[in-house]
Each structure stands twice: as C-alpha cells, then as structure tokens.
Amino acid sequence: MLKKTKVAVLISGRGSNMEALVRAAKSPACPFEIALVLANKPDAGGLATAAAEGVEALCVDSKPFGKDREAHERAIDAALRERGIEVIALAGYMRILTPFLVDAWEGRMLNIHPSLLPAYPGLDTHARAIAAGEVEAGCTVHLVTAGVDEGPILGQARVPILPDDDDHSLAARVLEQEHRLYADTLATFVTGRLARA
Numbered sequence: 001m002l003k004k005t006k007v008a009v010l011i012s013g014r015g016s017n018m019e020a021l022v023r024a025a026k027s028p029a030c031p032f033e034i035a036l037v038l039a040n041k042p043d044a045g046g047l048a049t050a051a052a053e054g055v056e057a058l059c060v061d062s063k064p065f066g067k068d069r070e071a072h073e074r075a076i077d078a079a080l081r082e083r084g085i086e087v088i089a090l091a092g093y094m095r096i097l098t099p100f101l102v103d104a105w106e107g108r109m110l111n112i113h114p115s116l117l118p119a120y121p122g123l124d125t126h127a128r129a130i131a132a133g134e135v136e137a138g139c140t141v142h143l144v145t146a147g148v149d150e151g152p153i154l155g156q157a158r159v160p161i162l163p164d165d166d167d168h169s170l171a172a173r174v175l176e177q178e179h180r181l182y183a184d185t186l187a188t189f190v191t192g193r194l195a196r197a
Contacts (some may be wrong), residue, residue, distance in 0.1 A: 015046020
C-alpha cells in the first residue's frame with residue numbers, strides 16, 4: 001500500500017486552496033494525506049471546512065503571543081511534530097514567518113503565490129499585473145525561504161489577461177489554476193522527496 005506523506009496545511013482564512021488539497025488527497029493514488037489543517041485565527045473559515053472533511057482542524061491563535069512571532073511559531077512547530085507532519089503547505093497563511101520556522105522546515109515547506117514569480121511578489125498581484133500592461137498572469141508554487149516569495153520555484157500555471165479583466169475577474173481565473181497546480185506540484189514534490197528519503 002502507498003505510504004502517504006503527512007502534510008499540514010496552514011491557513012488564515014477560508015482556505016480554498018486547502019480545500020483543493022483535501023479533495024486531491026482523497027484519491028487512493030495521491031501520494032500525500034492532509035493530516036492537519038492549522039490556522040492562526042480562531043475565526044478562520046477553513047477550520048470548519050477541514051473538520052467537515054474529517055481532517056483535524058487546530059487553531060494556534062497568534063493573539064495571545066502578541067509581538068512574539070517566534071514563540072507563536074514554536075507552539076505551531078510543537079503541534080506539527082507531535083502529529084508526525086512531514087511537509088507543510090502554506091495556503092493563504094497571512095503571516096510573515098520568522099527564521100525559526102523557515103529554518104526548522106527548510107526544504108519541506110511550500111507556498112502558493114498568485115503571480116508568475118519572480119514577478120509581483122507580495123500583495124495586490126493581479127491589480128499590479130493589469131496596471132503594468134502584462135498579457136498574462138498566473139500562479140507559482142515555491143519552497144519557502146527567508147525572503148518573501150523568493151524560494152526555488154517548483155511549478156507555475158499561466159493565465160491570459162483579457163482586455164476587460166479587473167483584479168477580481170483575473171483573481172478568479174488564477175484561483176482555478178492554483179487549485180490544480182498546488183495539488184499536482186505537491187504530489188510531484190512528495191514523490192521526489194520519498195525517492196530521495
């Protein structure tokens with residue numbers, strides 16, 4: 001039987017990319033399982049979604065930690081290790097990570113970003129791409145490193161920018177590609193990781 005890599009998805013909101021990963025993981029042929037969905041906000045909508053799908057949903061609330069981001073991440077790290085998590089997938093996790101978590105999970109933490117990196121790191125990617133007159137946009141799955149949206153690129157999907165696009169219509173089309181790309185790239189990544197292990 002296929003040994004599935006245990007993945008934790010970190011979210012801050014509704015978690016539509018997390019949902020896509022949970023759906024993909026239900027396939028018997030999928031090489032990963034979503035063993036945990038963890039949010040930094042108790043009201044993150046994705047927690048209820050994950051629980052409804054039978055996935056453990058956990059909140060490690062960032063508020064009680066105040067400005068001590070590393071202490072918050074140490075609590076997250078402990079929860080991940082307790083559950084035997086092997087790979088982290090960030091999916092709309094809206095916190096800048098400290099070197100502690102980045103270093104602890106180096107080479108085992110992925111993120112999805114709604115632009116064709118290295119173009120348009122950070123926020124407001126769709127509006128910036130349209131304003132710059134780009135003809136295409138897209139999304140990128142990359143390994144997480146110390147620099148924001150700077151890690152090695154694992155996969156990309158491209159979407160044409162249409163003449164009547166605004167940031168909302170473009171975002172909706174890119175999101176469809178994100179859902180497919182993240183699951184495919186994560187599957188390829190963990191398969192390669194298993195081969196190296």
